[in-house]
Amino acid sequence: MDIKHLFNNLVTAVMVIDVDLKLCYANAAAEQLLGVGSHRLTEHVLSDSFQILGVSTDLLSKAIRENQGLTVNTAPLVTLDNQHHTVDITLTPLEQEQGLGLLELRQVDQQxxxxxxxxxxxxxxxxxxxxxxxxxxxxxxxxxxxxxxxxxxxxxxxxxxxxxxxxxxxxxxxxxxxxxxxxGPQRPTQHSLHNIHEVVQKVLNLVNMALPPNITLKQDYDPSIPDIQMDPEQLQQAVLNIVQNAIQALDTAGGEILIRTRTQHQVTIGTLRHKLVLALSIIDNGPGIKPELLDTLFYPMVTGRDNGSGLGLSIAHNFARLHGGRIDCHSKLGRTEFTILLPIKN
Structure with a gap:
């Protein structure tokens, strides 16, 4: 049995580090959690792979050197791309491999x-x-x-x-x-294989026709993402609704909207766990969403604008649901990120 392949199917981030905290191995969940590819991870020491980790790197090094296990619960983790997580940390020295330790980071905010x-x-x-x-x-x-x-x-x-x-x-x-x-539609429509970037580009072509001069659109695509089964018109409408919301949020002060595509491994949507999903993020640097609206943001008729209908996000959420996906939202002052997660079937 291929141990590396086995580790890549775990939802827990697993890394092997030496006494100098140089990474020797990182599984797919570690790449996803830290937002860094395994090649880059193994070229640097552990401390170069995050901004904050709620345990001293000296303590990790000492535990490996003295062949002692270490456990830290509910520790904060801030990644290089400023994502905040809460993790349980476990370090297990490898008895058969002196000077090496198995480091596990298990997200407790995921549950x-x-x-x-x-x-x-x-x-x-x-x-x-x-x-x-x-x-x-x-x-x-x-x-x-x-x-x-x-x-x-x-x-x-x-x-x-x-x-x-x-x-x-x-x-x-x-x-x-x-x-x-x-x-709206309540049942899945006929789906066929399409490229997500073609769908997004149609949205941007529409938006650019009336885009205010003080707002900039940027794209950061992963070209390796395969075609997925979809109703392109529904997904185009979902993306358009979210982008238009971002434009309206930036309308007064201006700003930047980033459209980013990535893949994520071992993601649970509802009660189903998927080996690979598409993560399409729409990120703006506007004023953020009022905290009291976050829990009901995708409900019909809920809006934070005086002239809003409260239907755009509800429709987008429904279209994502009809594709077996979901939409996540994280918002604070200066950064609002909507992420559409859609399963990629191999």
Whole structure:
């Protein structure tokens, strides 16, 4: 059995370090957690691979030198790309290999995130069920109201009075469009193989037509990402909704929006664990999202803007769900990151 292949299927970050904290090996989960490739990891000492780790590197070195195990629970980890995690750290000296230690970093915030996602999905599905029932109840009398306004318009010969019936018809159509958006698709559509970067580029082409001059769009793509099964129109709409939100957040002060694609290994979405997923991130350096909105951000009709409909993120979340994926959001002052995670089937 290939031990390296076995380690690469673990969700725990596993590294082998020597007494000088030089990395000899890092599995796929370690690459993902630290955001650094294994080749770069093994070319440097451990301390070059993160900003903060909640245990002294001298203590790790001493434990290997004295052949003593070490455990630190709920330690902070800040990676080079400024991602914050909470990890349990375990160092086990290798008896058969003097001067080497097996370092394990197990994310304890991942379990909390999975629980939050399951809770959010259940709550959102309940909210969507309520909204769908309400929408159906609205559409029936709305159709009757519009029909009555059309019949009344035919009987009126005064143009000034026709303006009122036209207004009724116009507003009825507006409400019907809003209800149709609330209902949205509830079942997966036909999927076929497409390149995610082509989908993103179509979004950027649309956005660039009316992009304010004080906002810059940047791309950071991983060209090795394979084509995935998708409905390109649904994913294009999901990405467009998130990018438009970022533009609106930056509208006053301006700023930068980064579109980044990467792959992640051993990711749990809902109750399913996937060996490989696409991570499409939309990152802006705007004012951030109010903390009180974060837990209900993907609910229908929830918005932080006075003129917002509260449907854009709900629709994007639903489209990701219909692809077997999810959307994560992390926000603070100066950085808001939405990440669409989609399974890549081998």
């Amino acid at each position: 909390r995130r999975i629980h939050q996602q399951l809770t959010l999905d259940a709550q959102q599905q309940a909210a969507q069920y309520l909204v769908r029932n309400l929408a159906h109840e609205i559409k029936n009398p709305l159709g009757g109201l519009r029909g009555a306004a059309q019949l009344l318009s035919r009987e009126l010969h005064d143009p000034q009075l026709n303006e009122f019936t036209d207004l009724i018809i116009e507003q009825a159509d507006r409400l019907r469009n809003l209800v149709d958006r609330l209902l």
